[in-house]
Amino acid sequence: MKPCILVIDDERNTREGLSEALADDYQILLAEDAKHGLDLLKKHHVDMVLTDLRMPGMDGMEFTKMVSSWDDAPLIIMLTAYGSVQTAMEAMKVGAYDYLTKPVNLATLDEMLHRGMETLAQRRQTTADNDAMGDIIGESKTMQAIKDAIRQVADTRTTVLLTGESGTGKEVFAQAIHRLSSRAAHPFVAVHCAALNENLLESELFGHERGAFTGAVERAIGRFESADGGTLFLDEIGEITLSTQVKLLRVLETRSFERVGGKETIQTDVRIVAATNRDLKAMVAAGTFREDLFFRLNVVNIVLPPLRERKEDIPLLLNHYLKRASTDNGKPVREFSAEAIEVLTSYAWPGNIRELRNCVESMVVFARGGILTLGDIPQNIRQELSRQFDPDAPQEPAAPAEVLDIKANEKNLILQALAECHGNRSQAAQKLKISRRTLHRKLNEYGL
Ligand SMILES: Nc1ncnc2c1ncn2[C@@H]1O[C@H](COP(=O)(O)OP(=O)(O)OP(=O)(O)O)[C@@H](O)[C@H]1O
Numbered sequence: 047m048k049p050c051i052l053v054i055d056d057e058r059n060t061r062e063g064l065s066e067a068l069a070d071d072y073q074i075l076l077a078e079d080a081k082h083g084l085d086l087l088k089k090h091h092v093d094m095v096l097t098d099l100r101m102p103g104m105d106g107m108e109f110t111k112m113v114s115s116w117d118d119a120p121l122i123i124m125l126t127a128y129g130s131v132q133t134a135m136e137a138m139k140v141g142a143y144d145y146l147t148k149p150v151n152l153a154t155l156d157e158m159l160h161r162g163m164e165t166l167a168q169r170r171q172t173t174a175d176n177d178a179m180g181d182i183i184g185e186s187k188t189m190q191a192i193k194d195a196i197r198q199v200a201d202t203r204t205t206v207l208l209t210g211e212s213g214t215g216k217e218v219f220a221q222a223i224h225r226l227s228s229r230a231a232h233p234f235v236a237v238h239c240a241a242l243n244e245n246l247l248e249s250e251l252f253g254h255e256r257g258a259f260t261g262a263v264e265r266a267i268g269r270f271e272s273a274d275g276g277t278l279f280l281d282e283i284g285e286i287t288l289s290t291q292v293k294l295l296r297v298l299e300t301r302s303f304e305r306v307g308g309k310e311t312i313q314t315d316v317r318i319v320a321a322t323n324r325d326l327k328a329m330v331a332a333g334t335f336r337e338d339l340f341f342r343l344n345v346v347n348i349v350l351p352p353l354r355e356r357k358e359d360i361p362l363l364l365n366h367y368l369k370r371a372s373t374d375n376g377k378p379v380r381e382f383s384a385e386a387i388e389v390l391t392s393y394a395w396p397g398n399i400r401e402l403r404n405c406v407e408s409m410v411v412f413a414r415g416g417i418l419t420l421g422d423i424p425q426n427i428r429q430e431l432s433r434q435f436d437p438d439a440p441q442e443p444a445a446p447a448e449v450l451d452i453k454a455n456e457k458n459l460i461l462q463a464l465a466e467c468h469g470n471r472s473q474a475a476q477k478l479k480i481s482r483r484t485l486h487r488k489l490n491e492y493g494l
């Protein structure tokens with residue numbers, strides 16, 4: 047589709063001249079005054095506006111002020127007589143993209159319009175990116191690499207397999223892939239494969255004809271059909287039975303299927319994103335997951351790391367969910383104490399971001415003051431932490447560097463003791479079997 051340009055000028059010659067010059071490359075709309083121009087903007091998707099500066103009624107300056115504040119506003123180029131360049135510069139301050147003096151030099155105009163389209167494309171890309179990724183928190187290297195991978199793969203039809211532990215954001219990223227793709231205007235349909243038994247799942251995916259089974263009183267459209275043109279998210283794909291795997295494989299290979307109990311073959315144009323927290327490769331080896339289906343799904347595999355492997359994102363997430371929870375609950379909780387952040391960052395978060403979010407929410411709900419401190423950390427997490435750092439408890443072998451880092455371990459033990467004693471230093475010192483003074487010295491030493 048050609049980009050659309052609206053020309054606003056009270057002189058007929060200018061309008062028609064420009065229209066003729068640009069009609070090959072652009073779709074052109076013409077208006078004789080700003081008011082008519084505004085009407086056209088409401089009815090059409092306009093990319094750029096060429097507007098005269100001095101016109102009867104609303105002038106180009108007023109028009110620019112108004113339009114440039116809109117969301118997804120067109121770029122505005124001022125056309126101005128030789129004497130009023132100063133005013134055109136003013137117009138750029140209120141949002142015009144550029145200006146041209148009349149009589150218009152067509153080569154200059156052409157170049158300006160090209161540049162304008164590039165600017166627009168860039169601006170739209172940034173907006174789409176913010177819309178799709180704005181809610182995804184994480185500045186760690188791994189997170190940035192994952193975001194880059196998502197951007198690259200989004201606007202292709204490639205099947206994507208998202209793997210990661212529970213709560214690592216598989217669904218969030220599945221949606222981001224959809225929103226960043228050219229399918230964004232079509233449906234994103236999620237199927238939670240684990241929630242349904244085999245028969246229900248097949249009827250959910252492929253739909254069924256009337257009378258296909260007891261209770262099928264009406265024809266029903268399946269998710270493959272309702273997602274047409276869009277994205278189908280197959281969540282917990284590791285849970286489907288071998289027989290459903292066969293049927294799914296066929297759709298992926300032929301892009302067509304039949305409704306349950308139906309004969310008609312239905313074509314479908316869906317992009318598949320699948321997710322699992324299981325090790326599909328191991329399942330293939332064990333014979334519970336078909337290898338051919340695995341290869342079909344695993345075209346691009348994006349691995350979402352557990353939170354404990356990207357600890358630098360934990361403070362960002364804590365603060366993000368703190369803000370959200372305090373707004374949602376109308377509680378004026380402003381921040382975490384430095385110790386609380388430190389302790390929560392050292393926690394392993396087996397439930398990943400979901401667990402973190404729930405934890406912050408409950409801390410905010412039960413908060414007694416404006417700052418969340420060690421004493422506000424939920425009991426279950428404190429218990430877990432004490433096991434995490436108890437040298438007597440049987441542990442998974444830690445990485446050598448961690449074992450050898452006596453200081454870090456000591457610091458963690460201190461934080462842990464403080465957390466268990468709600469920040470009471472005398473009690474914490476007793477627990478650690480050191481004097482209050484030693485504790486004090488160590489707190490200073492570790493900058494706590
Ligand atoms: N990078 C992130 N930034 C902010 N919030 C996130 C991020 N990733 C996930 N979340 C949030 O964490 C919660 C869990 O995410 P999601 O449901 O996508 O996880 P999942 O991997 O699908 O988990 P499960 O395997 O249990 O279904 C959601 O509330 C989601 O909004």
Ligand SMILES: [Mg+2]
Binds near residue numbers: 216217281
């Ligand atoms: Mg999920």
